[in-house]
Amino acid sequence: MGRSSKDKRDIYYRLAKEEGWRARSAFKLLQLDEEFNLFKGVRRAVDLCAAPGSWSQVLSRKLRGKEEKSEDVKIVAVDLQAMAPLPGVTQIQGDITKITTAQEIIRHFEGQPADLVVCDGAPDVTGLHDVDEYIQAQLLLAALNITTHVLKPGGTFVAKDVTPPAEDLLQRRDVRQTAEQPKLQHRGVCGV
Numbered sequence: 001m002g003r004s005s006k007d008k009r010d011i012y013y014r015l016a017k018e019e020g021w022r023a024r025s026a027f028k029l030l031q032l033d034e035e036f037n038l039f040k041g042v043r044r045a046v047d048l049c050a051a052p053g054s055w056s057q058v059l060s061r062k063l064r065g066k067e068e069k070s071e072d073v074k075i076v077a078v079d080l081q082a083m084a085p086l087p088g089v090t091q092i093q094g095d096i097t098k099i100t101t102a103q104e105i106i107r108h109f110e111g112q113p114a115d116l117v118v119c120d121g122a123p124d125v126t127g128l129h130d131v132d133e134y135i136q137a138q139l140l141l142a143a144l145n146i147t148t149h150v151l152k153p154g155g156t157f158v159a160k161d162v163t164p165p166a167e168d169l170l171q172r173r174d175v176r177q178t179a180e181q182p183k184l185q186h187r188g189v190c191g192v
């Protein structure tokens, strides 16, 4: 049975279609919110590696609610790939490991730092375990570097797929961390 047939049987795949989420991964963020109350008091957020945009959809719905205009809400979404527009979400197409992309993100939060940074980054896999682990760790390092510039003290950083070296990295950066396994899939870390 092909991958897409398998996916179609997946309860979260069907639920995402029904509820209008762009990807089933929306439920990972919603589950983390149930567990950690992630969005409480959050008005400014960054979504790193955001395409096709289901986490940005969650942020848009949770932070803006039903209000047509939420002047104080700011959501910046970044990905290598272009994304279809979302209400209240500013999009940047770029590579988060590049200094120019990092600078562009940082510019959006100068003066008023973000309350929340999320990163669901997944590089293309090469099939070579060590290489893939290294690239994944580099992506997390890039996300963490950007976070140190845009996140307010006491803000929340959420990232997925942390390899053992990257966990060490978070500890070295003195980030308080909680390992969490959303019901949907993927090992993740929520640093607060």
Ligand SMILES: C[S@@+](CC[C@H](N)C(=O)[O-])C[C@H]1O[C@@H](n2cnc3c(N)ncnc32)[C@H](O)[C@@H]1O
Binding pocket: 022, 023, 025, 026, 048, 049, 050, 051, 052, 053, 054, 055, 056, 078, 079, 080, 081, 094, 095, 096, 097, 120, 121, 122, 123, 124, 139
């Ligand atoms: C699993 S998808 C993210 C799904 C997204 N959270 C959602 O809910 O729709 C992983 C994304 O990471 C992006 N990505 C991988 N490496 C990146 C990089 N260096 N800079 C920016 N985005 C990257 C990919 O383009 C891909 O869209």
